[in-house]
Amino acid sequence: MKKVVKFGGSSLASAEQFKKVGNIIRADESRKYVVPSAPGKRFSDDTKVTDMLYACYALAEAGKDFSKDLKAIKARYEEIIKGLGLKLSLDEEFKKVEENFKNKAGNNYAASRGEYLNGIIMANYLGYNFIDSAEVIFFDENGNFDAEKTNKVLSERLSKENRAVIPGFYGSNPDGTVRTFSRGGSDVTGSIVAKAAKVDLYENWTDVSGFLVADPRIIKHPKVIKVITYKELRELAYMGASVLHEDAIFPVRQAGIPINIRNTNAPEDAGTMIVKSTCHTPEYVITGMAGTKGFVAVNIEKDMMNSEIGFGRKVLSVFEQNGVSFEHMPSGIDTMTIFVDQKEFEGKEQQILAGIDREVQPDTIELESDLALIAVVGRGMKATRGTAGRIFSALAHAKVNVKMIDQGSSELNIIIGVSNCDFNAAIKAIYDTFVQD
Numbered sequence: 001m002k003k004v005v006k007f008g009g010s011s012l013a014s015a016e017q018f019k020k021v022g023n024i025i026r027a028d029e030s031r032k033y034v035v036p037s038a039p040g041k042r043f044s045d046d047t048k049v050t051d052m053l054y055a056c057y058a059l060a061e062a063g064k065d066f067s068k069d070l071k072a073i074k075a076r077y078e079e080i081i082k083g084l085g086l087k088l089s090l091d092e093e094f095k096k097v098e099e100n101f102k103n104k105a106g107n108n109y110a111a112s113r114g115e116y117l118n119g120i121i122m123a124n125y126l127g128y129n130f131i132d133s134a135e136v137i138f139f140d141e142n143g144n145f146d147a148e149k150t151n152k153v154l155s156e157r158l159s160k161e162n163r164a165v166i167p168g169f170y171g172s173n174p175d176g177t178v179r180t181f182s183r184g185g186s187d188v189t190g191s192i193v194a195k196a197a198k199v200d201l202y203e204n205w206t207d208v209s210g211f212l213v214a215d216p217r218i219i220k221h222p223k224v225i226k227v228i229t230y231k232e233l234r235e236l237a238y239m240g241a242s243v244l245h246e247d248a249i250f251p252v253r254q255a256g257i258p259i260n261i262r263n264t265n266a267p268e269d270a271g272t273m274i275v276k277s278t279c280h281t282p283e284y285v286i287t288g289m290a291g292t293k294g295f296v297a298v299n300i301e302k303d304m305m306n307s308e309i310g311f312g313r314k315v316l317s318v319f320e321q322n323g324v325s326f327e328h329m330p331s332g333i334d335t336m337t338i339f340v341d342q343k344e345f346e347g348k349e350q351q352i353l354a355g356i357d358r359e360v361q362p363d364t365i366e367l368e369s370d371l372a373l374i375a376v377v378g379r380g381m382k383a384t385r386g387t388a389g390r391i392f393s394a395l396a397h398a399k400v401n402v403k404m405i406d407q408g409s410s411e412l413n414i415i416i417g418v419s420n421c422d423f424n425a426a427i428k429a430i431y432d433t434f435v436q437d
């Protein structure tokens with residue numbers, strides 16, 4: 001059994017947190033490859049080291065004095081080294097960083113030092129070898145992640161290392177300069193390492209005990225999702241649930257490696273397992289719920305619309321020409337409705353309306369704004385009769401007016417449109433109907 005363990009910034013924000021991480025790694029012999037983030041926040045209004053690095057480099061780039069800022073960053077690492085009682089000095093490393101900042105090595109280089117330096121500390125603390133990600137993770141000429149080259153070089157390298165620390169968030173360009181993934185990208189590194197090392201499990205350690213059935217800002221202490229499939233996760237993430245970095249899914253999903261979301265501050269909790277497929281019967285009919293506010297419904301009516309070939313295409317082409325993507329498109333006999341993002345739509349409203357008039361000469365076009373979409377997701381819905389019925393009676397009881405219903409043919413999700421102002425009430429009503437203690 002082999003595992004990759006990735007630790008997020010809050011798990012590595014201080015020496016105390018590092019010690020918890022050390023205990024977790026040492027508790028399981030199979031935790032062989034460690035992917036650290038940069039030190040995150042120690043308390044709620046603290047600053048992440050990554051943000052400190054961006055700010056510090058901005059001064060360097062502008063030719064201003066950045067020594068005080070760099071000192072503050074160094075102090076964050078020294079606090080950790082001292083707290084762990086390590087005999088390690090980062091003086092030489094910081095000299096290099098200072099010089100490279102002066103030479104304007106770039107924003108990406110600057111940000112990547114957060115995980116690079118934390119990786120050095122982690123390797124020293126654990127007694128593992130350190131692998132600089134710039135040597136094993138690659139981007140192509142267009143700045144896209146080069147999966148093939150990376151997998152080849154990285155798996156070869158890892159086959160020689162029984163245990164290693166590989167810092168998250170960055171790799172290198174074809175010219176050897178450093179490039180980072182987008183923010184939160186250490187999740188992606190963990191996934192890439194998991195695939196290359198052909199591990200059995202990718203553990204992603206953070207500060208929550210897994211994904212929650214619903215947003216905790218709306219539902220007090222929602223249940224944790226024990227098992228979720230990649231498909232379900234994708235639906236929830238798309239609808240706004242803040243989960244893993246989107247790109248972290250692909251490498252492991254391809255390789256069929258499950259991800260386990262765990263809590264560094266409560267390692268006894270089982271967390272959430274993300275799997276390709278499962279025969280594990282879901283605990284509740286719904287696996288999870290997520291939603292987003294701020295949509296507009298564009299209702300188009302025209303007599304005999306249905307017999308007019310190409311009607312839908314012509315309407316959608318107007319949105320396409322204006323660079324507005326549509327979210328959902330429920331239709332009736334002589335009506336069709338297009339749900340679009342309100343912010344995206346607002347600036348182009350009149351062009352789009354005029355375009356639709358020109359293309360299909362509808363009888364009426366009505367706009368309804370300030371709508372929210374809620375996705376109720378669950379692989380269990382397929383096998384259960386009456387799910388939609390239960391959702392709608394719950395909403396009726398809560399006096400929520402349903403503006404739209406859209407069930408995907410996979411029966412994995414039901415999307416419900418309600419007014420923004422009914423958003424919280426709708427989520428509460430559905431949660432209470434399906435999730436009981």
Ligand code: ASP
Pocket residue numbers: 008009037038048050051114168169182183184185186187
């Ligand atoms: N340190 C980086 C960030 O703050 C990457 C990560 O933590 O995943 O975005």
